[in-house]
Amino acid sequence: MPIKCMKCNRDAIIFQKYSGMHICKRHFIEDVERKVKLTIRKQYKIEKGDIIAVALSGGKDSVVLLYLLHKIFGVRRDIEIVALTIDEGIAGYREETLAKARKLTSELGIRHIVRSFKDEYDKTLDELTAQERKLGACSYCGVLRKSLMNKIANEIGANKLATGHNLDDEAQTIMMNHLGGDVDRMIRLSPPREIEGLVLRAKPLRKVPEKEVALYAIVNELPFDMSECPYAHEALRGEVRDMINEFEVRHPGTKYSIMRGFDKTVGLIAKEYPQAELSKCRICGETCTATLCQACKLLGRS
Ligand code: SF4
Ligand code: ZN
Incomplete structure (x- = not known):
């Protein structure tokens, strides 16, 4: 006999070990949305007149993020949501995720801006990594994508840039x-x-476990791409993920405790720790902590 939801009498679709609850589809959706609304209210304060840029890769996290922000704020005429997708130029991978991203924004009727490394930096990520092998692809990708996202968000007058990082990532x-x-x-x-x-x-999404983000995408039948980037093999993150997952199995709630402890102490550390002075990059004008920004440095501009 199927296990019943502990909040109603419907069939449960998930067991949250950290809360000890079996929950049905309706209560699962409610629970995810409650966590997201609470995070926004406590940490990000979205207000009248906001333009929220949403980083949309087409993977489950960003798809769920855009869908949820649209669900929560879509009815507000005084808040605008704009999806941003960066095409880094990763052959055989980005095309698929881009197609999913386009499908979702057209279904939701959300303005969608797509920009590529090729147009912006004259080279695709594949070309950049082939030419310069000292650094891994992720080093280029992370720095250049962040920089380009920030640039586009500024161009469209956005005052928030939302990303799909989930509890596991954090x-x-x-x-x-x-x-x-x-x-x-x-x-x-x-x-x-x-x-x-x-x-x-x-x-x-920082308070929603990765598994629940995936389940939320599935139960809401959202279009998302499951393929993995061919460059994704950041070794340390993989080891840390396995270690935390093992802890989570033996000590449910570990992921939340790591985040809670961090949230409580980071403000205190930041107060005592000297913050870097900010200036503008002398080549591209982006805000950074040196005379040359990370992106320009990586691209060998001088
Ligand atoms: Fe970029 Fe690395 Fe992520 Fe691939 S895995 S999208 S190269 S950061
Ligand atoms: Zn620069």
């Missing part, structure tokens, strides 16, 4: 920074503050 990043003793990076994860030239980052 717990892994926190642990990786601890393992590397990287306080600078830790502070960069602290609650966002207004900095001129840098559009405020928001991670509305």
Whole structure:
């Protein structure tokens, strides 16, 4: 006999080990949406007149993020949501995810801006990594994508830039920074503050476990791409993910504890730790902490 939902009498579709609850489809959807609304209310304060740029790759996280933001704020005429997709130029991978992203934005009637590395930097990611093998593809990809996202968000007058990072991503990043003793990076994860030239980052899914983001996409029949980037083999993250997942099985709630502990202490650390002075890159004008931004440095501009 199927296990019943602990909030009503319908069949359960998931067991949340960390809460000890079996829940049905309706209550699962409600639970995810409650977590996301709470995160937005407590951490990101979306207000009248906001233009929210949403980083949309076409994978499950960003698809769920866009769908949810549209569901929550779509009726508000005083808030605009714009989807941004970066085509890095990864042969055999980006085409599929881009198709899913286009499908979702047209279904929801959301303005969608697609820009490519090729147009912006004159080279695709494949070309950049083939020519310069010292750094892995992810180093180029991460820096250039962030920089381009911020540039487009500024161009369209967005005052928030939302990304689809989920609880697992957040717990892994926190642990990786601890393992590397990287306080600078830790502070960069602290609650966002207004900095001129840098559009405020928001991670509305940070309290939703990855498994639940995937299930939410499935039960809502959202179009998303499941393929993995051919460059995705960041070794340390993989090890940290496995370690946290093992802990989570034996000690349910570990991912939430990692995040909760971090959220409580990071503000205190940031107060005591000298913050880097910000300036404008002398080549491209993006806000950064040196005379040349990371993106321009990587591209060998001088
Ligand atoms: Fe870019 Fe690396 Fe992610 Fe692939 S895995 S999309 S190369 S950051
Ligand atoms: Zn620059």
